[in-house]
Amino acid sequence: MRQHGIHHVTAIAGPASRNLDFYTQVLGLRLVKKTVNFDDPSTYHLYYGDAAGQPGTILTFFPWEHAAPGRLGVGETQETVFRVPQASIGFWTHRFVEKGVLHEAPEKRFGETVLSFKDPDGTRLAVVGIAGIDDAPFWNGSDIPAEAAIRGFHSVSLLVAEAAPTGAILTDVLGFKEVAREGSLVRFASGDTALGGIVDLREAGGFLKGRPGAGTVHHVAFRAASDAVQTEMVEKLARNHGIVATEPKNRDYFRAVYFREPGGLLFEIATDDPGFAVDEAADALGQALKLPAFLEKRRAEIEAVLPAIA
Ligand code: ZN
8 A cells, every 4th residue: 555645854953962852851752763874973863753653753853962053945844743632732832831942822724723833953843733633643651641742743844936846746756636725835635644644835935045954854755655666756756857866775764765856855755664663672762872784883983972862
């Protein structure tokens, strides 16, 4: 069966310990993998998600102790949005006040209540209250009650000069359909999953270009059910859109290809398998520093450089 939708979102952060505290203690996500940036092993790569770390729940960070802040602009992710049970928006508003999290007043978007907030690096996030998701999986290892806990991603919104070119990639290659428009927003949905199943394009022609740095999203990854589906998507991208993706890279927990879409964002296509329980027990995810085989012989040197985190 084909599953489309968001696989994971990867962003750039400041100090690792502050990042870990915020996502596990304030938002109540599970640290599902503690590893390093495979291309720069002096930096952590931290993965947060639900209990099992299923695709559609995973927000990951490259934390740099001294990362310069980025700037929101065209060709960047504007907001990453989590699903929470519909009745819990009040809980989250109180929690953000209590924990000193910068947030805005709740607003309606496509008929749903959205509460926007920022992490300590200024990463733009939101929770949206959704009916009928109380039974969806979540991580019960935090102090957040079941009736309020995050249920994976709802959506990302991407800031683009014009929606049509990025929309063509979403619909022709990544398995989405345009479903609604509201103001400058064009909403695309993957028909087959509500978990991470939405991409909103916000048209903002004339805006400055974004600048990468702490508090900005590095890339958005979309799901491929298998290597064969990933290959098909890559071929379609080349044949119909003249875009050449990278060779598949083995990220241990999925296999990934990357490409720059016409709106300027870095997209990835990641396989659903093998997932995060491939190199440690499902009940011990995120506890030990995991390294890919090709870096294991450098473990002592890598551990000496990484900052201590819990
Ligand atoms: Zn990625």
